[in-house]
Amino acid sequence: MLGMSKELYEEASKFLVGGVDSPVRAAVRPYPFFVKEGVGPYIITEDNEKLVDYVLGYGPLILGHANEAVKRRVIEQIERGWLYGTPTRVELELAKKVVSYVMPGGKVRFVNSGTEATMTAIRLARGFTGRNKIMKFDGCYHGAHDYVLVQAGSAASEYGVPNSRGVPPQVAALTVVAKYNDLESADRAAKAAGDDLAAIIVEPVIGNMGVIPPDREFLRGLREIADRYGSLLIFDEVITGFRLSMGGAQQYFGVKADIVTLGKIIGGGFPIGAVTARSEIMDLLSPRGPVFNAGTFNANPVTMSAGLATIETIEATDALSKASKAAKEIAEYAEAAFNGAASVNRVESMFQLFFTQRSVVSPDDARASDREKYAKFHELMRKYGVFVPPSQFESQFTSAVHDDEVILTTEEALRKAASELK
Ligand SMILES: Cc1ncc(COP(=O)(O)O)c(C=O)c1O
Numbered sequence: 001m002l003g004m005s006k007e008l009y010e011e012a013s014k015f016l017v018g019g020v021d022s023p024v025r026a027a028v029r030p031y032p033f034f035v036k037e038g039v040g041p042y043i044i045t046e047d048n049e050k051l052v053d054y055v056l057g058y059g060p061l062i063l064g065h066a067n068e069a070v071k072r073r074v075i076e077q078i079e080r081g082w083l084y085g086t087p088t089r090v091e092l093e094l095a096k097k098v099v100s101y102v103m104p105g106g107k108v109r110f111v112n113s114g115t116e117a118t119m120t121a122i123r124l125a126r127g128f129t130g131r132n133k134i135m136k137f138d139g140c141y142h143g144a145h146d147y148v149l150v151q152a153g154s155a156a157s158e159y160g161v162p163n164s165r166g167v168p169p170q171v172a173a174l175t176v177v178a179k180y181n182d183l184e185s186a187d188r189a190a191k192a193a194g195d196d197l198a199a200i201i202v203e204p205v206i207g208n209m210g211v212i213p214p215d216r217e218f219l220r221g222l223r224e225i226a227d228r229y230g231s232l233l234i235f236d237e238v239i240t241g242f243r244l245s246m247g248g249a250q251q252y253f254g255v256k257a258d259i260v261t262l263g264k265i266i267g268g269g270f271p272i273g274a275v276t277a278r279s280e281i282m283d284l285l286s287p288r289g290p291v292f293n294a295g296t297f298n299a300n301p302v303t304m305s306a307g308l309a310t311i312e313t314i315e316a317t318d319a320l321s322k323a324s325k326a327a328k329e330i331a332e333y334a335e336a337a338f339n340g341a342a343s344v345n346r347v348e349s350m351f352q353l354f355f356t357q358r359s360v361v362s363p364d365d366a367r368a369s370d371r372e373k374y375a376k377f378h379e380l381m382r383k384y385g386v387f388v389p390p391s392q393f394e395s396q397f398t399s400a401v402h403d404d405e406v407i408l409t410t411e412e413a414l415r416k417a418a419s420e421l422k
């Protein structure tokens, strides 16, 4: 019903901060639209708009909305109850998949969010090395906990709070910041941390400043720096895991990390995070070792069922290639439609446009692009039936069900948006 989102938003603002429960959702102007249904590549809003979805829950829905196989497995699980406080068979099955693709010979711990995954990974790296400092990169986002809310991307940058108030300076001082795609800067930061650098944490492809791919030598160089300083390399693959390839960014770029954090896709759209590493590192975790982690909802059977069904469907249907093919067509079309006025970055099925004439190879380039124009782009795309992220500092995603019809609708919208934005 027309006007329904406005009504809901006004009501929600009395009970929820900013009318939302996660800040990026409030970036939609003039107020966030509420969604009542997701079907394949589409969402249906409370105002009865049908929009092609390139947000896809911010990444998890590689099979699109309400995938039949995932839905069936979730319902089957729910019929048998949904929380036991014990290990389950489905958790073991998902663990086998994740470990065999991402960390052969290693182990995994399932948690409830990417935030918990990076928090646990960092604690584990500190426990393993006996050191305190970590290096992160300006513009990378690793979730909403104290260790990493330093020069953070995503909504932290969108709202101008890359360094959150409430993080004690003593904690923030343990995080040294380097520039992405700049190995000299990383080397300087490692030197500055002296012999106290526990880990380097990085998004192998930045998906939280728009999309910024790594230079050819960047990830390999980080591997060398970590080795030289006796620190662990953490790939935060919350976005890239099971998206760039079944083995994620490690396999895609041919660089091994010591610890990999996962989330999003491996939960099939239900809350999830995971930490995986070789057993020597993982066995430091409780109950085996002295590094603590626990959670009432860790490895929740509903999430495990959705994650396992998602990975099995990806295996059976070549979903990753399908999603990448759709992203390639759309990215190429957008590049042509904007004819030099926008720069488009893409790695497989993640991509984003920046309104700038130069290529975007760093978070500084992303910040220097025309963000107001991006906000207008978001509005125009919605007018023409397409939901792209409301913030410049997020990635667009495709799914395996972004088919030719959907691509056509999107190209039509891009063509109109481009002509109006010039
Ligand atoms: C690379 C990366 N790490 C960590 C997170 C945090 O995950 P969550 O939102 O599930 O806590 C995100 C969220 O988008 C992310 O993109």
Ligand SMILES: NCC(=O)CCC(=O)O
Pocket: 022, 023, 024, 025, 058, 141, 154, 155, 207, 208, 394, 395
């Ligand atoms: N790229 C950042 C996210 O995907 C997070 C979404 C959210 O916090 O709502």
